[in-house]
Amino acid sequence: MIRIAIAGYGNLGRGVETAVSRSEDMELAAVFTRRDPSDVKINTPGVPVLKLDEAGAMADKIDVMIICGGSATDLPVLTPMLAEKFCVIDSFDTHADIPKHFANVDAAAKKGGKLALISAGWDPGLFSLMRVYSSSVLPDGKDYTFWGRGVSQGHSDAIRRVPGVADAKQYTVPVPEALEAVRSGSAPELTTRQKHTRVCYVVPEEGADLKAIETAIKTMPNYFADYDTTVNFITEEELKRDHSAMPHGGFVIRSGKTSEKNGHVMEFRLQLDSNPEFTSSVLIACARAVHRLSLKGERGCITMLDIPPALLSPLSPEDLRSRLL
Amino acid sequence: MIRIAIAGYGNLGRGVETAVSRSEDMELAAVFTRRDPSDVKINTPGVPVLKLDEAGAMADKIDVMIICGGSATDLPVLTPMLAEKFCVIDSFDTHADIPKHFANVDAAAKKGGKLALISAGWDPGLFSLMRVYSSSVLPDGKDYTFWGRGVSQGHSDAIRRVPGVADAKQYTVPVPEALEAVRSGSAPELTTRQKHTRVCYVVPEEGADLKAIETAIKTMPNYFADYDTTVNFITEEELKRDHSAMPHGGFVIRSGKTSEKNGHVMEFRLQLDSNPEFTSSVLIACARAVHRLSLKGERGCITMLDIPPALLSPLSPEDLRSRLL
Numbered sequence: 021m022i023r024i025a026i027a028g029y030g031n032l033g034r035g036v037e038t039a040v041s042r043s044e045d046m047e048l049a050a051v052f053t054r055r056d057p058s059d060v061k062i063n064t065p066g067v068p069v070l071k072l073d074e075a076g077a078m079a080d081k082i083d084v085m086i087i088c089g090g091s092a093t094d095l096p097v098l099t100p101m102l103a104e105k106f107c108v109i110d111s112f113d114t115h116a117d118i119p120k121h122f123a124n125v126d127a128a129a130k131k132g133g134k135l136a137l138i139s140a141g142w143d144p145g146l147f148s149l150m151r152v153y154s155s156s157v158l159p160d161g162k163d164y165t166f167w168g169r170g171v172s173q174g175h176s177d178a179i180r181r182v183p184g185v186a187d188a189k190q191y192t193v194p195v196p197e198a199l200e201a202v203r204s205g206s207a208p209e210l211t212t213r214q215k216h217t218r219v220c221y222v223v224p225e226e227g228a229d230l231k232a233i234e235t236a237i238k239t240m241p242n243y244f245a246d247y248d249t250t251v252n253f254i255t256e257e258e259l260k261r262d263h264s265a266m267p268h269g270g271f272v273i274r275s276g277k278t279s280e281k282n283g284h285v286m287e288f289r290l291q292l293d294s295n296p297e298f299t300s301s302v303l304i305a306c307a308r309a310v311h312r313l314s315l316k317g318e319r320g321c322i323t324m325l326d327i328p329p330a331l332l333s334p335l336s337p338e339d340l341r342s343r344l345l
Numbered sequence: 346m347i348r349i350a351i352a353g354y355g356n357l358g359r360g361v362e363t364a365v366s367r368s369e370d371m372e373l374a375a376v377f378t379r380r381d382p383s384d385v386k387i388n389t390p391g392v393p394v395l396k397l398d399e400a401g402a403m404a405d406k407i408d409v410m411i412i413c414g415g416s417a418t419d420l421p422v423l424t425p426m427l428a429e430k431f432c433v434i435d436s437f438d439t440h441a442d443i444p445k446h447f448a449n450v451d452a453a454a455k456k457g458g459k460l461a462l463i464s465a466g467w468d469p470g471l472f473s474l475m476r477v478y479s480s481s482v483l484p485d486g487k488d489y490t491f492w493g494r495g496v497s498q499g500h501s502d503a504i505r506r507v508p509g510v511a512d513a514k515q516y517t518v519p520v521p522e523a524l525e526a527v528r529s530g531s532a533p534e535l536t537t538r539q540k541h542t543r544v545c546y547v548v549p550e551e552g553a554d555l556k557a558i559e560t561a562i563k564t565m566p567n568y569f570a571d572y573d574t575t576v577n578f579i580t581e582e583e584l585k586r587d588h589s590a591m592p593h594g595g596f597v598i599r600s601g602k603t604s605e606k607n608g609h610v611m612e613f614r615l616q617l618d619s620n621p622e623f624t625s626s627v628l629i630a631c632a633r634a635v636h637r638l639s640l641k642g643e644r645g646c647i648t649m650l651d652i653p654p655a656l657l658s659p660l661s662p663e664d665l666r667s668r669l670l
Binding site for chain 2: 151203205305340
């Protein structure tokens with residue numbers, strides 16, 4: 021059994037706990053938190069909840085530590101710190117900062133003689149794999165990533181910071197015409213506005229100026245100004261009833277030529293009922309691979325691009341060849 | 346530069362030649378044939394065409410040999426034979442015989458201290474990767490592979506053996522309703538007949554009994570009897586004009602649950618203008634990975650399931666992380 025620990029018990033941490041409970045080759049060894057452990061109620065009986073500071077003492081009882089924190093402030097500190105003592109996995113997703121984070125984690129893991137995997141999940145993660153496979157097979161081509169239809173936490177948070185807004189959910193939606201143009205293999209040039217629309221469900225505070233809220237959202241730089249944005253005002257009850265789930269997904273599509281006359285399209289699509297639960301399932305499969313690579317003597321930092329796919333599966337190499345190849 | 350050799354110069358061999366000419370980090374070192382080399386005209390100036398028997402003498406001038414033969418009789422003999430002297434790649438696609446072929450090639454490659462990759466391409470190959478990724482991430486689920494719309498060589502050949510048939514092309518076509526049912530995540534049970542239809546374009550010999558041909562095709566065991574098959578009779582000119590291309594493609598779709606209430610769908614789709622050219626492009630990317638793994642000291646037989654994705658790309662690990670991750 022692979023002994024998994026979870027550092028950070030939010031949506032993602034709970035998803036990892038569920039995924040571990042559904043994996044026959046894994047068991048949950050501990051949950052670590054920066055909160056008061058007595059305030060954290062987990063779903064797995066008999067598993068200790070401990071202060072993150074005390075993690076070091078558990079090093080010989082844990083095979084892989086899955087760090088379930090935010091990319092903005094948690095992971096840049098936690099992952100290098102824990103990578104010295106544990107084989108770790110995180111889902112760091114600030115694309116621009118990946119090289120720096122990689123270097124920090126690599127140094128820490130090598131210092132401690134451990135293996136670390138950063139930026140696991142679906143984007144970065146499975147989508148990255150598809151970009152690498154498709155660009156390797158069709159070097160003379162162009163790829164596109166579309167996200168959605170799905171809830172963007174970052175955009176929902178940005179709306180909640182607008183004065184007069186009590187609560188909000190934002191959906192990122194691919195533009196169907198853009199998707200079809202890409203699928204046709206015509207390799208179109210698409211602006212930000214042409215690729216995605218943004219649909220907002222906003223609960224206003226009592227007496228708020230709805231027109232002002234709508235304008236503030238639609239003109240918000242980076243988040244909304246470059247998109248066609250729709251703002252729908254709804255009640256708190258409607259938000260709870262219709263928008264509590266965390267669906268997401270998207271598309272990676274590459275079209276390319278192998279000769280003057282022959283073109284090809286490769287498409288990968290995800291349609292997810294729950295973004296954190298699916299991401300957790302990816303992390304769990306990665307934990308299996310990290311554990312196996314660590315036993316083989318791999319050290320330092322890697323990403324999903326470095327994992328032989330067979331190592332993600334609970335099946336033996338023989339079974340994989342006879343059943344899935 | 347990675348020095349590539351081609352063994353067997355048919356559709357696939359020509360595709361590999363084209364793909365090598367479009368790869369900046371590869372060059373064609375030689376083409377080997379079992380025909381009289383003076384009968385084989387290749388498209389790359391200055392590259393020798395040699396008898397396959399003489400390949401051994403070129404061992405120090407070749408990094409990877411790509412064996413472009415048929416799975417029925419060529420590859421079971423050629424791949425183990427050549428794997429003793431070269432790093433080799435083949436596209437062996439008789440699913441049921443993969444374990445035996447793997448064992449033979451593994452023994453030969455280990456004996457010669459070489460690395461061999463079998464069953465590369467898109468199915469087996471990219472589709473196998475998708476089956477492994479999706480079943481690893483969604484263990485509680487069900488996957489489906491659909492092929493087409495595309496030309497099946499095996500089925501076209503089977504029709505050509507029917508008395509009274511001068512020439513023929515057969516298209517395998519996924520049933521749209523089955524695809525939609527699978528995409529919905531409902532995990533339907535589908536019979537062979539419900540998944541694919543077969544559409545045949547047949548050029549009859551002069552004076553042939555069309556009704557007898559149609560019956561012979563539609564009742565042919567294994568190939569057509571279990572499918573809804575349409576037979577269209579056309580002229581040789583029409584066959585040449587409308588059915589000379591070798592398009593193919595298909596879908597790997599897995600749906601699965603991560604908890605009682607949350608389900609997800611992963612879909613991978615290929616739409617190919619030319620099956621042999623696309624397959625060649627996959628083989629070329631694999632050649633890059635085999636060369637790199639061989640330099641690292643890997644020996645014996647592997648499949649695409651064993652290749653870290655990053656090794657398929659001409660980009661450096663740093664570039665991959667900053668640009669594609």
